[in-house]
Amino acid sequence: MKNALFLMTLAAMAGTSSLAIAQAKTDGVLTVATIGEPPTLDAMQTPTDIVLMIDQHIFETLFTYDIKWKSVPLLAASQPTISEDGLTYRIPLREGVKFHDGSDFDAKDVVASLTRWMAVNSKGKQVAGVVDSIAEDGDHAVTIKLKSRYAPLLATLSQASIILPSEKIADTLTEFVGTGPYALKERKPDQYTQLVRFEDYKSPDGEPSNYAGKREAIAKEIRFVPVPDANTRVEGLISGQFDFADSLPVSAFERVEASGKAKPVIYENAGWASLNMNMKEGLLTKKALRQAVQSALNPSDMMLAAFSDKRFFSVDGSIFPKGSFWHTEAGVVRYGEGDPETAAKLIAEAGYDGTPIRLMTSRQYEFHYKIGEVAKAYLEAAGFKVDLQVVDWATLTTRRADPKQWDIFITHSNFPGDPTTINTITDTYPGWYVSDQKAKAVAAYMDATSDEAKFKAWEGIQTVIYDDAPLFKAGNFNALTGVATGVSGYMPTYWPHFWNVTPK
The missing domain is CATH 3.10.105.10 (Dipeptide-binding Protein; Domain 3)
Incomplete structure (x- = not known):
């Protein structure tokens, strides 16, 4: 009888735990102090660290980097099939992925986005010199034909070559719509960039590994706040104003550690x-x-x-x-x-x-x-x-x-x-x-x-x-960053990201 009651109690506790986790996924907010204001949210135009840090929550690329910095699929369904001569790459695309505006992600969006990327991005322009053609191969695959072999192709498709809805593409972007776990809600220059959870987000499979694997939007909102002064970022972190502070001076390590309000995080x-x-x-x-x-x-x-x-x-x-x-x-x-x-x-x-x-x-x-x-x-x-x-x-x-x-x-x-x-x-x-x-x-x-x-x-x-x-x-x-006590799930990466992170 005691064993039965014990098992019933465990089951009830497990149910409460699941409910708590679900609750944490609905209303938590993460406030992130960055080193400054992003000049744009168009990573194709300006792929600087601050832009990529914010953008990676909104937009996704065909491939991304795992823990060893190898390029692995993100919006691609698998690694490409490469022809025997090394000149043709067939890239299958994930199905059931939606953009923030509700439209379906397909091959047309990839072709249009990569065409823009090769026209405006510095690395995209390098790729353009070796690309013979990019074409749709049905709705869920694209084929890239090269003039000559180009080993860095997947690596260059892992950064800044963001995929946009073909209908939203313009020389100058006015709408920032992606497939990422968070959608842009509001941007007030020099005040904040506000992202909210995309409820229809479809995550890739696999264990989290650097930028690869499962992405879960646990926090309902992420607010990126530009704080150019490093000491102000430190003070805001230990006072509880910020949940995360980027790029801290190494001299702040002991102060953050002793604060009781935050812990220092070293990214090796x-x-x-x-x-x-x-x-x-x-x-x-x-x-x-x-x-x-x-x-x-x-x-x-x-x-x-x-x-x-x-x-x-x-x-x-x-x-x-x-x-x-x-x-x-x-x-x-x-x-x-x-x-x-x-x-x-x-x-x-x-x-x-x-x-x-x-x-x-x-x-x-x-x-x-x-x-x-x-x-x-x-x-x-x-x-x-x-x-x-x-x-x-x-x-x-x-x-x-x-x-x-x-x-x-x-x-x-x-x-x-x-x-x-x-x-x-x-x-x-x-x-x-x-x-x-x-x-x-x-x-x-x-x-x-x-x-x-x-x-x-x-x-x-x-x-x-x-x-x-x-x-x-x-x-x-x-690099030294800091995260508030009570925030869990944060794993340090070169461009800090906040999917899979539970707010305090």
């Missing part, structure tokens, strides 16, 4: 810092001197100076971090604790004449400046003369476009879903990394169609990068 491998070298004009057109720079630098000391706390950085010669599909040690050389003797030997072999290296950095990114200070010391210890030029970020980006004005500049980037989209290996990116062996390595990658072939080709590219020495990777850095 948010990006990487690098010293990019000028291969077009000046001292570092000589490979031996670029390799001398690689040999001279100490990444551990640079990153420790930049971030002060080992919780916020890691040192790894692989261009992609551990956990990424693309992580490999292939080709990594001249990366360690600094080798002034090897650097001095390379300097002598290159006939260095004592002309100062012009090293540009900015204090608007304080960690850039600190990396620059340590780099200067190590380069001078190896025998270089260094002119450390500290300028504002706008000046740096202007100067780096002119090869006559610099030798090294410091910057940072996120980890892209495809290796060939790394800025540095683009011929036209400041630094102007052009070499025959790079061109051959990239061509081998572009020709690959399977993940295994792509990975092997990427190992070849990384090996060439270390040999040509267009850059020096300082290390990987982590």
Whole structure:
């Protein structure tokens, strides 16, 4: 009898729990403090982090990134079927998906959206150069025919190539209608962007994995509030004004942790810092001197100076971090604790004449400046003369476009879903990394169609990068955000997202 009563009590508790969960899905609100006001909600036009962060709740793409940053289906029903020659991709589409205006998602919407994307988006324009045609294949599939093999196709279809209703497409969007778990309700510039749950949302299957898998709109509303000052974001989080605060200074970690009102959240491998070298004009057109720079630098000391706390950085010669599909040690050389003797030997072999290296950095990114200070010391210890030029970020980006004005500049980037989209290996990116062996390595990658072939080709590219020495990777850095006590289900990602998150 006691066992029966116990089981009945458990059943009643289970029913109450389910009811509580259902209730949480109806009326919760999440208030998110962002780093500023998005310039637009049209990710095709302006695919910046703040735009993509908000947009991903409204719009969806054919593919998205899983935990290893591999491209997996989102609005696509499965991975594409690729022809034997690698030039034709047939992409099946999920059925039963609706847009926020109630219209059905189909192949016509995909063709119209990708056509616009190839006309207005920078990466879309690159894809347009290799696309022969995009056509409907019935209502629930599209066929993309290429002029030549293009390995990054799925990766470029995983970001900013948002799918819109064909009827709403215009040069300038006036209606922001997607298939995402949340719909745009109201936007008041410099005040908030208000999203509400889309009740007819159809989630993809699978366990949540980065941006892939099940998406459940638990909060009834998400309100994104622009808060440009980082300290104000910290204060708002610990006072209970915000449920989530993005991009906090690492110095706030202990204060948030001790507040009792919120907890700090570290997103590992948010990006990487690098010293990019000028291969077009000046001292570092000589490979031996670029390799001398690689040999001279100490990444551990640079990153420790930049971030002060080992919780916020890691040192790894692989261009992609551990956990990424693309992580490999292939080709990594001249990366360690600094080798002034090897650097001095390379300097002598290159006939260095004592002309100062012009090293540009900015204090608007304080960690850039600190990396620059340590780099200067190590380069001078190896025998270089260094002119450390500290300028504002706008000046740096202007100067780096002119090869006559610099030798090294410091910057940072996120980890892209495809290796060939790394800025540095683009011929036209400041630094102007052009070499025959790079061109051959990239061509081998572009020709690959399977993940295994792509990975092997990427190992070849990384090996060439270390040999040509267009850059020096300082290390990987982590990002700090904060979430209010009582909010559950939040999983840190590069662009923070709030489906599957239960409000307090």
